[in-house]
Amino acid sequence: MKKSENLKMLCVAVMAFLFANTTFAQETEAVKNEGEIKTYKPGFRLGFGLNGGLPTDNAYDWSLGGDVRLQYDLSKRTSLTLTTGFTNLFIGDDVKDLGFIPAKAGFKAFIWEDQFYVLGEVGAGFAVTNGYNDTTFLWAPGIGYANKYIDISVRYEDYNKFKTNQVALRLAYGFDL
Structure with a gap:
């Protein structure tokens, strides 16, 4: 039963990490313009x-x-x-x-x-x-x-x-x- 609870907690942590990672990934986009990199929001x-x-x-x-x-x-x-x-x-x-x-x-x-x-x-x-x-x-x-x-x-x-x-x-x- 202890392994089941640990597995659930690990799944929840991975899901939370993936959700947060995709949310931040959409905030800015790097744009290269004439040799310099600008961020696009x-x-x-x-x-x-x-x-x-x-x-x-x-x-x-x-x-x-x-x-x-x-x-x-x-x-x-x-x-x-x-x-x-x-x-x-x-x-x-x-x-x-x-x-x-x-x-x-x-x-x-x-x-x-x-x-x-x-x-x-x-x-x-x-x-x-x-x-x-x-x-x-x-x-x-x-x-x-x-x-x-x-x-x-x-x-x-x-x-x-x-x-x-x-x-x-x-x-x-x-x-x-």
């Missing part, structure tokens, strides 16, 4: 963007919107994103414009010089203006450039139930939290 970023787009079909004339993006940097080259805001799809000829709130989750991967990236987002668009009542699935692949404060990207965005899609430009200001 994962964290949150917040960005505020302006979006303008052109629908690729004839359903709407153009779009304009704003967004807020919360980004969690997993490493120097990979991030998770949550984006929301407001987008308005404009159309003429006495037809009501469509305004909606997107809610998207995504993954960003820096692929060249830690500044150029690809981004994929999926989520929903909730129509909120002019009597529109639909909610649509949306997906948006994109490419972009980001530095410490500026983020410029181009994306294709498809709105399933709104029966349209667009190519949009995003100009944003972001900072570490």
